[in-house]
Amino acid sequence: MSKATIYDVAGAARVSLATVSRAINNPEKVKPETRERVLRVIEELGYKPNAFAKGLASRKSTTVAVLVPDMSRASMAEMMNGIADIARVYKYSVLLYIMDSEEAPEEDILKEIVAAQVDGILYLNDEITEKQYTFLMKIKNEYKIPIVLTNTIYPESDAIPSVSIDYERAGYEITKKLIDEGRRNIYMVSTVRKYMVNDLKEAGYLRAIQEASLTPKIMRTSGRISINTEHFNEYFREHKVDGVVAVRDSIAVSFMNVARKNHVHIPDDISVVGMQNTKYALLARPQLSCVDVPIYDIGAVGMRLLTKLMNEEAVDEPRVMLDHSLILRDTTRI
Amino acid sequence: MSKATIYDVAGAARVSLATVSRAINNPEKVKPETRERVLRVIEELGYKPNAFAKGLASRKSTTVAVLVPDMSRASMAEMMNGIADIARVYKYSVLLYIMDSEEAPEEDILKEIVAAQVDGILYLNDEITEKQYTFLMKIKNEYKIPIVLTNTIYPESDAIPSVSIDYERAGYEITKKLIDEGRRNIYMVSTVRKYMVNDLKEAGYLRAIQEASLTPKIMRTSGRISINTEHFNEYFREHKVDGVVAVRDSIAVSFMNVARKNHVHIPDDISVVGMQNTKYALLARPQLSCVDVPIYDIGAVGMRLLTKLMNEEAVDEPRVMLDHSLILRDTTRI
DNA sequence: CTGAAAGCGCTTACAG
DNA sequence: CTGAAAGCGCTTACAG
Numbered sequence: 248m249s250k251a252t253i254y255d256v257a258g259a260a261r262v263s264l265a266t267v268s269r270a271i272n273n274p275e276k277v278k279p280e281t282r283e284r285v286l287r288v289i290e291e292l293g294y295k296p297n298a299f300a301k302g303l304a305s306r307k308s309t310t311v312a313v314l315v316p317d318m319s320r321a322s323m324a325e326m327m328n329g330i331a332d333i334a335r336v337y338k339y340s341v342l343l344y345i346m347d348s349e350e351a352p353e354e355d356i357l358k359e360i361v362a363a364q365v366d367g368i369l370y371l372n373d374e375i376t377e378k379q380y381t382f383l384m385k386i387k388n389e390y391k392i393p394i395v396l397t398n399t400i401y402p403e404s405d406a407i408p409s410v411s412i413d414y415e416r417a418g419y420e421i422t423k424k425l426i427d428e429g430r431r432n433i434y435m436v437s438t439v440r441k442y443m444v445n446d447l448k449e450a451g452y453l454r455a456i457q458e459a460s461l462t463p464k465i466m467r468t469s470g471r472i473s474i475n476t477e478h479f480n481e482y483f484r485e486h487k488v489d490g491v492v493a494v495r496d497s498i499a500v501s502f503m504n505v506a507r508k509n510h511v512h513i514p515d516d517i518s519v520v521g522m523q524n525t526k527y528a529l530l531a532r533p534q535l536s537c538v539d540v541p542i543y544d545i546g547a548v549g550m551r552l553l554t555k556l557m558n559e560e561a562v563d564e565p566r567v568m569l570d571h572s573l574i575l576r577d578t579t580r581i
Numbered sequence: 582m583s584k585a586t587i588y589d590v591a592g593a594a595r596v597s598l599a600t601v602s603r604a605i606n607n608p609e610k611v612k613p614e615t616r617e618r619v620l621r622v623i624e625e626l627g628y629k630p631n632a633f634a635k636g637l638a639s640r641k642s643t644t645v646a647v648l649v650p651d652m653s654r655a656s657m658a659e660m661m662n663g664i665a666d667i668a669r670v671y672k673y674s675v676l677l678y679i680m681d682s683e684e685a686p687e688e689d690i691l692k693e694i695v696a697a698q699v700d701g702i703l704y705l706n707d708e709i710t711e712k713q714y715t716f717l718m719k720i721k722n723e724y725k726i727p728i729v730l731t732n733t734i735y736p737e738s739d740a741i742p743s744v745s746i747d748y749e750r751a752g753y754e755i756t757k758k759l760i761d762e763g764r765r766n767i768y769m770v771s772t773v774r775k776y777m778v779n780d781l782k783e784a785g786y787l788r789a790i791q792e793a794s795l796t797p798k799i800m801r802t803s804g805r806i807s808i809n810t811e812h813f814n815e816y817f818r819e820h821k822v823d824g825v826v827a828v829r830d831s832i833a834v835s836f837m838n839v840a841r842k843n844h845v846h847i848p849d850d851i852s853v854v855g856m857q858n859t860k861y862a863l864l865a866r867p868q869l870s871c872v873d874v875p876i877y878d879i880g881a882v883g884m885r886l887l888t889k890l891m892n893e894e895a896v897d898e899p900r901v902m903l904d905h906s907l908i909l910r911d912t913t914r915i
Numbered sequence: 916c917t918g919a920a921a922g923c924g925c926t927t928a929c930a931g
Numbered sequence: 932c933t934g935a936a937a938g939c940g941c942t943t944a945c946a947g
Contacts, residue, residue, distance in 0.1 A: 250695070252924060263934045268926060278932055295696040299636035300924030303939045308633070313677070318661040324653040331652070331679035340697060343647070343675045345665035361584070362629040363674060500864045507866065530834045530861060532841065586940060597918045602942060612916055634940030637923045 251292040260288040271296065298340075302364060310340040311553060312365040314356075316372045318345055321496070321525045322398060322542050326371055329546025330397075337554045339366070357382070361390055367553045368394045370407075371546075374442040375399050383407055393556035397549035398542070399443055400566065408556070408565040410549040414444050417538045417571050418451020421520050422492055424573060426459045428580045430490035430518055434482075436502060437494045439467045445494045448522060452492055464488075468498060479505035489517050496521035500531045503578070519578040533577030541569050585626040594622040605630065632674075636698060644674040645887060646699040648690075650706045652679055655830070655859045656732060656876045660705055663880025664731075671888045673700070691716070695724055701887045702728045704741075705880075707778040709733050717741055727890035731883035732876070733777055734900065742890070742899040744883040748778050751872045751905050752785020755854050756826055758907060760793045762914045764824035764852055768816075770836060771828045773801045779828045782856060786826055798822075802832060813839040823851050830855035834865045837912070853912040867911030875903050 257264040262281060270277045270285040277285070288294075302308045313330060315323055334341050342363055346356055360368065370383060380401055387394050387407065396409035418435075425433050435452040437445050449465060456463045466482065468475045479502055482488065493499035499521040503513055513519055513533055521528055521537040528535035548567060555562050575581075591598040596615060604611045604619040611619070622628075636642045647664060649657055668675050676697055680690055694702065704717060714735055721728050721741065730743035752769075759767050769786040771779050783799060790797040800816065802809045813836055816822065827833035833855040837847055847853055847867055855862055855871040862869035882901060889896050909915075 254924080264925080265927080265934060265936095266932085269933085272926080276932075281932080293692075295692045297637070297924050298696050298698060299633045299642070300939090301926080302633035303631070303637050303941085304924075304926040306926090306939075318658040318665070320658075324658050327652040327677070328679060331677065340693070341677045343661070343665065343677045345662060358627075358629045359674070362632050364632060497860065497864060504864070504866050526831065527861070527864060530831060530838070531864070532838050532866075588940080598941080599918060599920095599943080600916085603917085606942080610916075615916080631940050634923090635942080637925085638940075638942040640923075640942095 250297075251294040253294070253296065255292060256285065256288050256294050259292065260285045306364070308340075308364045308366050309338055310342055310363065310365050311367045311369060311550070311557075312342045312344055312360050312363065313369045313371065314344050314346060314360075316346060316374075320373075321523060321527075322373075322540070323371060325542040326397060326546035326549075329543040329548075330369060330550045333547045333550035333554075337550075339550075339554070357386060360386070361392075365392065367557045368392055369397055369549055369553060370394060370399070371397045372399055373444040374440070375401055376441075377403075380404075380407070393553060395549050395553045395556065398540075398545050400447065401443065402447075405565045408552060408562065408567070410545050410552060410567040410569065411444070412540055412545070412571040413568045414447035415451040415454070417522065417540075418448035418492070419455045420451070421522065421538050421573060422452045422455035423458075424575075424579065425490040425492065425518050425520065426455060426461070428490075428518055431461060432464070432487045433461065433490035433492065434464045434466050434486075434488050435492045435494070436466050436468060436498050439469050442494075448492075448494050475501045476505055480509070483509045483511070491517060491519045493519065493521050496523045496525045496527045496535060496537065499535055499578075500527050503531065503533075503535075514578050514580045518580060524574055528574075528576070536573070536575045536577070536579040539572045539574045541571065544569055584631075585628040587628070587630065589626060590619065590622050590628050593626065594619045640698070642674075642698045642700055643672055644676055644697065644699050645701045645703060645884070645891075646676045646678055646694045646697065647703045647705065648678050648680060648694075650680055650708075654707075655857060655861075656707075656874070657705060659876040660731060660880035660883075663877040663882075664703060664884045667881045667884035667888075671884075673884075673888070691720060694720070695726075699726065701891045702726055703731055703883055703887060704728060704733070705731045706733055708774070708776040709735050710775075714738075714741070727887060729883050729887045729890065732874075732879050734781065735777065736781075739899045742886060742896065742901070744879050744886060744901040744903065745778070746874055746879070746905040747902045748781035749785040749788070751856065751874075752782035752826070753789045754785070755856065755872050755907060756786045756789035757792075758909075758913065759824040759826065759852050759854065760789060760795070762824075762852055765795060766798070766821045767795065767824035767826065768798045768800050768820075768822050769826045769828070770800050770802060770832050773803050776828075782826075782828050809835045810839055814843070817843045817845070825851060825853045827853065827855050830857045830859045830861045830869060830871065833869055833912075834861050837865060837867075837869075848912050848914045852914060858908055862908075862910070865912075870907070870909045870911070870913040873906045873908045875905065878903055 253264045253267050256267045267285055270282045383394050386392055394407050398411050400409050400411050453463050468478050499519050521535045524537040524539040528537050587598045587601050590601045601619055604616045717728050720726055728741050732745050734743050734745055787797050802812050833853050855869045858871040858873040862871050
């Protein structure tokens with residue numbers, strides 16, 4: 248009810264409020280007996296430090312901001328689960344900022360975050376423009392707030408640590424898989440809009456294709472399903488294709504739907520692979536072969552890395568790459 | 582950089598800090614000239630009030646807690662988008678608490694929320710047990726924190742306001758649709774675990790079935806795709822079925838996959854409908870007919886309702902039901 | 916309409 | 932190991 252304050256605890260434990268504070272935050276500085284007495288009183292009174300007073304006095308918030316472009320993107324939710332779990336372990340609260348994915352984060356949001364006094368920032372986005380990067384660097388340098396990129400890499404610089412998989416290698420491996428199956432007209436279906444991560448996937452695709460002396464063919468679709476259908480239909484009329492590497496599972500599934508309509512059999516005529524391993528991959532028929540991205544882990548490891556940064560611990564590798572794997576289901580041969 | 586405080590503003594504007602505070606929070610109490618002068622200085626200095634000091638002094642946080650069972654559930658992400666957009670409009674920050682969906686929220690999380698001094702709570706879950714409800718009532722009464730249930734209804738009581746669609750009616754209407762198509766052996770495929778919302782859907786289904794003097798048949802699946810497959814196969818061998826109402830889209834799609842394997846044609850032999858209208862419905866072939874739930878709006882309206890509660894404005898209807906619609910695609914006849 | 920001052924509930928040097 | 936006291940940056944009666 249009317250909440251107990253540190254004074255109440257101090258009174259009941261017959262110590263000063265300074266001692267109560269220490270018993271909580273620096274237990275080793277308090278004599279065991281007193282500490283236990285204080286802790287017992289805290290328990291009895293159900294005392295919980297007021298986060299504002301604590302934040303104001305200590306200049307630390309034990310809060311992190313998570314910047315998300317659009318929650319409904321396939322990977323965001325599971326990544327949030329990973330983040331939240333680790334945040335809880337380290338007693339951080341999570342402030343959620345959903346930003347407009349179309350534009351660079353505005354000054355407004357920056358001000359909000361700074362005013363909120365977060366101790367760290369997690370930036371979840373598979374795209375990061377130079378402008379956004381500059382923006383993040385500014386926060387980092389001007390306000391000394393540590394930042395971690397999660398599921399993205401900024402190739403130009405290591406100044407802001409990141410956690411993801413090696414998307415270039417994933418692109419290479421999955422393309423190689425199709426080549427090994429004997430596919431020769433392999434398209435990468437990527438997006439019109441530029442995403443850093445898709446660029447990496449494309450780079451991997453290109454490496455595999457060139458290594459095999461094949462002709463690279465990159466098709467760019469919008470994200471919208473209806474538009475894609477048009478697009479794909481056209482391709483079936485005009486192009487020869489026996490393999491498709493889609494940057495997103497939903498694109499792969501859309502493509503398969505059009506393929507079926509055109510009486511193309513998967514995987515006999517065309518192999519199709521996705522690069523996320525979302526639930527779409529399992530629900531699709533045939534079930535989609537995929538690169539499996541450990542999304543939960545990316546979130547969890549990203550948050551863990553951020554805690555280290557916030558505690559000013561040394562981090563050996565600013566660019567963490569988690570392992571991925573290929574999950575071969577029914578849309579590839581062999 | 583080293584951030585400007587209210588003192589800096591006061592000094593530069595040649596007023597007291599009390600006036601600066603008023604210029605921001607109660608502009609009408611300040612003479613227009615002074616107000617403008619202060620505001621200009623604020624702009625120049627890039628001053629932004631320290632959230633902790635403000636929270637401590639005012640005992641208000643302009644922060645809401647969003648309690649989520651599991652971010653990766655289909656509807657959560659889009660609901661979050663709605664919540665975040667409205668939260669921004671009303672200048673609330675959003676603290677995210679992901680709780681274990683298997684158990685009642687523990688005391689721990691309660692303490693955290695209380696310590697965070699949130700002004701309001703949004704509870705997103707399609708299930709709410711009596712225990713959880715009691716828990717929420719306790720927060721509400723003991724700490725006077727307003728709460729809104731989002732996408733759930735607690736049928737027993739109106740004490741905690743809620744925003745959702747009329748799931749009973751939705752269940753009724755979609756079942757009625759199948760009956761009107763001439764279906765007679767209509768199964769509702771629901772979940773083993775109890776969810777309030779699914780109970781409502783079932784109730785609607787039952788009403789339609791009984792009204793038509795048919796025999797209700799409710800099948801309960803686990804959420805897991807592999808288990809469902811077994812389950813469905815069995816049904817095809819042993820039961821006659823010409824209509825399926827699935828409480829979740831993914832269940833509907835799993836069912837269709839099994840149906841296809843058993844050479845059952847949809848919608849000629851069986852009509853299938855979902856009750857969410859997620860992206861799965863669009864990606865499936867045939868495309869799934871669905872109840873369309875305005876998930877974004879539920880989040881947005883829920884957040885808006887919460888702002889009213891936090892401002893102690895009157896709310897006329899504690900149980901808000903938004904409109905839904907039926908989207909008929911390719912898994913139903915006519 | 917404006918200012919001086921108390922107070923919100925903590926943390927953290929500084930003494931002892 | 933413990934306490935007294937200053938201070939974190941605001942808000943808000945209370946005077947004037």
